[in-house]
Amino acid sequence: MAHVARVEPQPAATGTTLVVMVGLGVAFLLFMAFLNVVKSGHLLNESNLLYATLIFYSGAATLYLAFGITGLPAYVRYASLATWAGLLANTGAIAHRWYEAGHPPFSSIYEMLLMFVWTLAVLTLIAEKKFGVKVIGTVTMPVAIVGVVLMQLLRTEVHPLVPALQSTWLHVHVTLAMLAYAACALSFALAMMFLIQDKMKTETFLAATSLFTVATYLGVLTRFEKWGGLSVIAWNPEEKSEVFLSRGVRLFVVIPDLGWLLVLVLAAVAAPLVLYLIWRKTQDDGFLTMANRAVFLSILLQVLALVFFVWRARSGLYGSLDAEGLFPTNLSASPFILSGIVGGIFVSLLYLLLLWRREDLERMLPSADELDRITYKTIAIAFPLLTLMIAAGAYWANRTWGSYWSWDPKETWAAITWLVYAGYLHMRITRGWRGRRAAYFAILGFAVVMFTFFGVTYLLPGLHAYA
Amino acid sequence: MGTTVHSLARKIWQTLAAIKTGVILLILVVIISAAGTVILQRPATDADEMQRAYSPQVLRLLDGLGLTDVFHAWWFVLLLTLVSFSIIAASIQRFPNAWRYFSRPYKSPDETFRKALPGHVLIPIQDEEAALSVAERVFKKAGFGPERIVHPSSFSLFGERHRFSEMAVYIVHASLLLIFLGGIVDALYGWRGFLTLSRGQQSSQVESQNGSKRALPFAVRCDGAGQENYADGSPKRWWSDLAVVKNEQVVLRKQIVVNDPLVYRGVRFYQASYGKTGKVDRLLLTATPRDGQGAKDITVGLGETLPLDADTTVRLAEFIPDYVVRDGQVYARSNDLENPAAHLVVESRKSGQAVNFWLPPIEGIEQNASSPYAFEGKDVQMAYFTGLEVSHEPGQWSVWAGVIVMGFGLALVFYFVHARVWAVPVRDARGQRMLWIGGTANKNKDVFEQRFQKLVEQIKSELKISPEAGVEAPIAALAGK
Numbered sequence: 032m033a034h035v036a037r038v039e040p041q042p043a044a045t046g047t048t049l050v051v052m053v054g055l056g057v058a059f060l061l062f063m064a065f066l067n068v069v070k071s072g073h074l075l076n077e078s079n080l081l082y083a084t085l086i087f088y089s090g091a092a093t094l095y096l097a098f099g100i101t102g103l104p105a106y107v108r109y110a111s112l113a114t115w116a117g118l119l120a121n122t123g124a125i126a127h128r129w130y131e132a133g134h135p136p137f138s139s140i141y142e143m144l145l146m147f148v149w150t151l152a153v154l155t156l157i158a159e160k161k162f163g164v165k166v167i168g169t170v171t172m173p174v175a176i177v178g179v180v181l182m183q184l185l186r187t188e189v190h191p192l193v194p195a196l197q198s199t200w201l202h203v204h205v206t207l208a209m210l211a212y213a214a215c216a217l218s219f220a221l222a223m224m225f226l227i228q229d230k231m232k233t234e235t236f237l238a239a240t241s242l243f244t245v246a247t248y249l250g251v252l253t254r255f256e257k258w259g260g261l262s263v264i265a266w267n268p269e270e271k272s273e274v275f276l277s278r279g280v281r282l283f284v285v286i287p288d289l290g291w292l293l294v295l296v297l298a299a300v301a302a303p304l305v306l307y308l309i310w311r312k313t314q315d316d317g318f319l320t321m322a323n324r325a326v327f328l329s330i331l332l333q334v335l336a337l338v339f340f341v342w343r344a345r346s347g348l349y350g351s352l353d354a355e356g357l358f359p360t361n362l363s364a365s366p367f368i369l370s371g372i373v374g375g376i377f378v379s380l381l382y383l384l385l386l387w388r389r390e391d392l393e394r395m396l397p398s399a400d401e402l403d404r405i406t407y408k409t410i411a412i413a414f415p416l417l418t419l420m421i422a423a424g425a426y427w428a429n430r431t432w433g434s435y436w437s438w439d440p441k442e443t444w445a446a447i448t449w450l451v452y453a454g455y456l457h458m459r460i461t462r463g464w465r466g467r468r469a470a471y472f473a474i475l476g477f478a479v480v481m482f483t484f485f486g487v488t489y490l491l492p493g494l495h496a497y498a
Numbered sequence: 499m500g501t502t503v504h505s506l507a508r509k510i511w512q513t514l515a516a517i518k519t520g521v522i523l524l525i526l527v528v529i530i531s532a533a534g535t536v537i538l539q540r541p542a543t544d545a546d547e548m549q550r551a552y553s554p555q556v557l558r559l560l561d562g563l564g565l566t567d568v569f570h571a572w573w574f575v576l577l578l579t580l581v582s583f584s585i586i587a588a589s590i591q592r593f594p595n596a597w598r599y600f601s602r603p604y605k606s607p608d609e610t611f612r613k614a615l616p617g618h619v620l621i622p623i624q625d626e627e628a629a630l631s632v633a634e635r636v637f638k639k640a641g642f643g644p645e646r647i648v649h650p651s652s653f654s655l656f657g658e659r660h661r662f663s664e665m666a667v668y669i670v671h672a673s674l675l676l677i678f679l680g681g682i683v684d685a686l687y688g689w690r691g692f693l694t695l696s697r698g699q700q701s702s703q704v705e706s707q708n709g710s711k712r713a714l715p716f717a718v719r720c721d722g723a724g725q726e727n728y729a730d731g732s733p734k735r736w737w738s739d740l741a742v743v744k745n746e747q748v749v750l751r752k753q754i755v756v757n758d759p760l761v762y763r764g765v766r767f768y769q770a771s772y773g774k775t776g777k778v779d780r781l782l783l784t785a786t787p788r789d790g791q792g793a794k795d796i797t798v799g800l801g802e803t804l805p806l807d808a809d810t811t812v813r814l815a816e817f818i819p820d821y822v823v824r825d826g827q828v829y830a831r832s833n834d835l836e837n838p839a840a841h842l843v844v845e846s847r848k849s850g851q852a853v854n855f856w857l858p859p860i861e862g863i864e865q866n867a868s869s870p871y872a873f874e875g876k877d878v879q880m881a882y883f884t885g886l887e888v889s890h891e892p893g894q895w896s897v898w899a900g901v902i903v904m905g906f907g908l909a910l911v912f913y914f915v916h917a918r919v920w921a922v923p924v925r926d927a928r929g930q931r932m933l934w935i936g937g938t939a940n941k942n943k944d945v946f947e948q949r950f951q952k953l954v955e956q957i958k959s960e961l962k963i964s965p966e967a968g969v970e971a972p973i974a975a976l977a978g979k
Contacts, residue, residue, distance in 0.1 A: 404944055415908040422901040430757050433690065433768045433889035435897060436681070438569040440535035447528050454524060460941075461517060487535070 057090040057113070077131070080124035085179045087117030088152070092176055095168030096384075098395070107165045111156060114168065117175075118152045125149060137205035141182055146206070148178040150213040158217065162405050166395045170220045170381070177373050181366070200427035207420035212480055214413035215452075219477035221406040222470040228399040229467060233386055234307065237322060240382040241304035244329070244375040248297040250486075251368050252290070256352065260285035261293060263344055263368065265351065266361035273364055276353060284349040284358045289339065296336045299329040300375065323386060326379055333376045340372060367485050403466055406473050407459060414452050421445050444483040451476045514580075515587035523581050530577070534568035575685070582678050589671045600664045605656040606647045607920050607936060617947060618936035619954050623961065626923040629933045630655060632960045633921040636953055642919050655921040664940065666910035673907055676900030683893030693767070693886040695720035696775055700743060704888045716744040718767060721751075723884035725772055736772045738884040764890055771885030776833030778817035779881040781840060783857075784874045785812065795876065809847050810870055812855075816841035819880065826862045835880055844869045916940045919953065933957075 094110035097103075125145055128136045136142035155171045158164045226236075254262045262283035265274035274282040306322035309315075344365055348357035362369060385392065396402065424445070429435040436442060455472040458464040464472070513519055537560060538551055548557060548566065557566075564571035604611075612618065623629040630646075633655055637644040642657030691704035691712055700719035704712045721739040728734045735755055742750040742762045752760045760767040778800050785806055786793040796812070798804050803813040820836040822829050828839060842855040856864040857875050866872070917939040924934045935954055939946035 408942075411912040415905070415912060418904060418908060422905070425897075425901075427757075429891075429894065430759065431768070433759065433766060433770075433887045434891070435894060438531075438534065438539075443531045443535045443569075447531060450524055450528055454521065457517070457521075 057086055077124050077127045080120045080127060081179060081182065083120035084117050084124060084148075085176065085183075087113050087120060088148075088172055088175050088179060091117060091168060092172035095166070095172050098165065098169070104165075107159070107168075110168055110172075111159060114152055114156055114172065118149070118156070121145075121149045121152060135202045135206075137202055143205065143209065144178050144182050146209045147213065148175045148182075150209050151175050151178070151216070154213050154217050158405075162408075164221070164224075164397060164402075164405065166224070166392070167217070167220060169384075170223075171217075173377060174216075177370075177377060181369065181373070200423055200430065204420060204423040204427050207416055207423055211413050211416035211420050212484060214409055214416060215477050215480045218406050218409035218413060218473050221402055221409060222473035222477075224396050225399055225402040225406060225470045226467070227385065227389070227392060228396050228402055229470070231467075233389060234310070234319060236382055236385055237303060237326065238307050240378050241300060241307065241326070243378050244300040244333070245297065245304060247371045247375045248293060248300055251371050252293055252297060254283075254368075255290045255294070256285045258287070259289075259291040259294075260287045261289040262286075262352070263360050264364040265358040266364040268359055268361065274358060282351060282354060282358065284351045284360050286343050286347075286349055286360075289343055292336060292339055296329070296332045299325070299332040300379075303329065326382060326386075330376060330379045330383070333372065333379065337372045337376065340368065344368075370485065399466070403469065406470065410452060410455060410473060410476070414449075414456060417445075417449050417452060421449060440487050441483065444479070444487050448476070448479045448483050451479050511587060512591075514584050515591040517588065520581075520584045520588060523577065523584055527577060527581060530568060530574060533565065537565050537568070539568065540566045570685075578678065578681075582675060585671050585674060589668055593668065596664055596668070600661060603656070603658060603661065603918070605645075605920075606649065606654055607922060612922065612924070612934055612936065615936045615938060617938055617950055618934060620924070620926065620932045620934055621954075621958060621961070623923070623931050623933045626652060626931065626933075629957075629961060630921060630923065633933065633935065633957050636956045636960065637919055637921070640949075640953055642917070644919075644921075652923055654923065656918070657920075658916065658918040660914040660916050663910050663914040663916045666907055666914065669907035670904055670911060673900045673902075673904035676903060677897050678900075680893035680896030680898075680900060683896065684891045688889070688891045688893060690890075691888045692770070693718065693888050694883050695723075695738075695886065696777075696881050696883045697722055697779065714765065716742055716749070716762065718886070719743055719748075720884055723772060723882055725882075736769050736884075738769055738772075738886070740767060740886075764892060766889050766891075768887040768889070769884065770887035773883060773885070774819075774833050774835075775881045775883045776819055776830070777881045778814070778819075778840075778878060780879040781814060781817065781875070782877040782879075783842075784876055785871045786874070787871055806844075806871055811845050811847070812871070812873075813843045813845070814840065815843045815854075817878075823860055828860060828863070835878065838875075838878060840875065842873060844871060846870065915942050915946065917946055917949075919950070 091110045091113035094106045094113060098106035098110060125136055128142065128145065136145055151171050152175055155168050155175075158167045251261075256262050262285050265282040265284045266272075267274050276282050302325040303322040306318045306325055310318035310322065341362065344360055345362050346359065348359055350356075351358055397405070421442075424442070425435040428437065428442075451472075455464075455469065455476060458472065459469055538548055540548065543551075552560065560566045564573065568574055607615070630653065634644050634646070637655060637657040642659055644655045644657035646653045647656055689706060689712065691706040693701060693704050695701060695718070697720055700717050702714045702717040704714060706712055719741045721741055723738040724736070725733055726735040726737075737753055737755045739753050740751070740760050741748045742760070750760070750762055754760045754767060754769050756769045759769075780797050780799055782795065782797050784793055784795055787807075796804055796806075798812065798814045800814050800817055803811050805811050816828075816839075818828060818830045818839045818841075820830060820832040820834055821839040822831050822837075828841075831837075839860065840857040842857065844853045844855055845851070853869045854863060854865045855869045855871075855873060856866065857873055859866050917937065919937040920935070922934045922936075924932050926932050935957065937946065937950040937953070
């Protein structure tokens with residue numbers, strides 16, 4: 032999945048050449064896919080639609096990236112055309128799944144990713160057409176591609192809903208959550224762009240991205256076991272579910288040696304950070320050059336980690352520390368480790384893009400003031416959505432568990448997210464916070480959102496076992 | 499003395515109302531609640547698991563500090579109360595200003611205001627009356643509802659939209675207090691409990707989490723319960739037919755499922771669990787007399803006695819769903835219907851003789867050979883229990899009201915802009931007649947700026963003034979929010 036984001040079109044190439052090349056690429060892939068489809072006989076099933084989504088989004092991402100680098104407006108026109116086409120296929124995939132399952136697709140990580148990718152594409156088009164932030168697709172479309180690829184790896188079977196999930200309010204809750212989180216993600220991307228336009232030093236971005244990847248690998252390595260193994264959740268292939276030892280207690284299996292590899296990658300992603308700190312101390316620019324090379328090296332190692340993780344955790348029988356015998360596992364059982372590794376690669380690539388093409392990016396982006404305003408507006412959309420999301424969740428909990436608020440970790444963290452954004456709004460409105468401080472606040476808000484979405488499920492115990 | 503008390507109270511009030519206090523309190527709430535999600539909490543985590551997770555010293559320390567039940571600790575409740583007071587104090591302190599702004603709109607701008615306002619233009623005019631009429635028409639068309647403000651020698655225009663949005667933030671704060679109020683009421687007067695019923699059973703005793711019993715002024719009876727599965731065997735639906743019984747009369751009936759509770763007098767019954775009791779509900783048998791003539795099917799419940807003929811009766815004395823025999827005794831291994839055994843007692847009234855019939859025959863204790871009837875098991879229906887979560891939350895209506903009000907409030911805060919426009923005829927330094935047009939908005943200033951410019955263009959075009967004419971003040975200063 033990394034290869035798509037790493038496409039590096041030559042800025043020297045004229046606009047038409049690349050558009051024609053991407054167009055031919057998309058057409059070729061569609062043609063090949065069509066041949067396969069004709070052979071199998073099913074034209075409009077979900078996996079075909081999803082494949083079409085992937086092809087169009089990839090085309091869109093390539094063109095957006097090309098726009099980000101060259102700044103030729105022709106790219107954007109074709110990029111949004113490709114996004115529209117991908118969105119159409121994506122909508123089709125959602126509709127097909129809805130029809131097949133008989134309920135709106137919100138009940139598993141897979142289905143939520145399907146919705147998330149869709150929301151992301153819609154918001155990209157809105158940001159582009161309404162607010163004129165044309166370069167946004169450079170960030171959002173690669174994320175959408177990662178989402179679609181993750182979906183291919185996760186389970187796709189239509190799974191019947193357990194009784195607690197059979198509620199309209201759940202659908203309302205999850206839809207609002209996806210919309211709110213997508214809006215938060217957008218405000219985060221805008222805040223980052225603001226920092227670029229606000230002349231924040233490239234080195235600071237180096238420190239931030241390294242810190243993110245180090246934190247990700249530290250998080251993953253909380254599963255490091257004795258003798259260099261890495262524990263992942265066991266997977267029952269017949270029931271297509273995680274294996275539980277008892278209520279709420281998951282069974283972990285240990286993949287041998289993978290832990291050591293991840294420790295190595297941790298060292299590789301920590302190296303730029305260490306070099307950056309040495310540079311801060313000595314002010315010797317040689318260390319900075321080394322740090323940037325270390326980022327490049329760390330990306331190679333991260334890709335290696337991804338390949339090995341996918342290879343080992345995709346299938347296979349492994350021993351457990353808690354039970355006798357060998358148990359199977361599956362990538363579906365470790366969505367968070369997978370997204371962590373993919374996220375690390377993506378963030379490091381974005382840093383390289385900034386490092387190499389900063390001037391072009393600055394020319395492309397709207398002015399700092401404009402970005403600051405749009406960030407605020409996005410949060411002004413996200414905050415009411417967050418509020419309604421929490422309210423719908425509380426109402427659902429009240430109908431299902433008899434209590435609208437039980438302080439379970441997910442609820443508590445949703446409330447914390449809400450408070451952080453409420454803090455942002457108060458600081459902005461009553462204290463007139465603008466610019467950098469506001470941007471940091473928006474970034475903090477999104478970090479808390481990510482923790483609520485991934486961290487709580489992955490690290491903390493609670494009732495929200497479904498998501 | 500009196501003054502010191504007074505000044506102390508004032509100081510406390512001002513500290514509470516300060517935004518800094520509010521921020522510090524909120525940061526504390528965030529840190530403590532985050533800690534509450536990381537540290538295992540009672541009673542959600544049971545005592546054994548707590549002891550496994552923490553060493554005795556650490557556990558004693560955590561318990562002593564109340565960190566194992568953060569969200570119900572007195573100091574957390576105190577903190578939330580302080581947050582509420584801070585919101586109230588801050589709102590009250592800022593309210594008079596906002597109210598003045600709201601209730602007494604500034605309609606005729608003086609010279610200082612006219613000069614200081616970032617968004618204004620001056621356009622040269624010939625006739626005051628005509629120019630103001632044009633401005634009035636344009637303002638009206640744009641939805642500003644202009645009114646004429648009459649001065650001793652002339653008049654000016656004032657128009658505005660969505661003035662109520664100035665009050666929106668108080669609506670949001672009030673809604674938050676409503677939600678808090680509901681939470682406090684529930685913390686004080688609400689309760690939760692559990693009730694387990696099997697078919698036909700009736701109870702008015704609810705067991706709370708700490709094991710104590712609570713008596714309800716009515717009873718609940720279970721008339722049936724069941725589970726439906728998907729084709730793959732995973733549960734699709736659990737249901738219970740419940741009846742509320744008061745003074746021996748059924749006052750309410752409802753089939754509840756997960757997500758759809760029964761509500762009676764503010765007490766709600768939720769489908770929470772469903773499972774096997776390990777007891778038999780009905781056992782279907784074929785009874786054949788010794789002579790082999792006139793076999794018949796009978797259905798018998800546990801402890802029930804049935805006549806087989808004029809002289810003989812049969813009673814189901816025991817039913818073991820999953821039996822093992824050890825040292826000549828029968829034991830139950832589990833509650834699952836794996837390896838069932840039934841103990842029937844066949845009695846003859848004439849002889850007064852009772853025979854133990856075991857199905858299947860268990861060596862050592864069965865007397866099947868001397869029974870006047872032979873029995874054969876045909877079917878068994880096990881008894882199931884339904885687990886009901888019971889809760890009483892009188893404060894929830896305040897919470898839902900707060901949520902709805904907050905939805906409205908936030909919509910007003912974010913999407914309704916209080917915009918004001920003025921048009922005042924003035925004379926410039928050379929004595930030339932000019933029309934001063936000014937406008938301002940309390941948020942989304944960039945959007946308003948464009949709108950304002952459009953209004954000015956319209957007025958100019960209707961007055962047949964070329965767009966270049968007029969002295970425009972730098973409007974860029976408007977852009978901010």
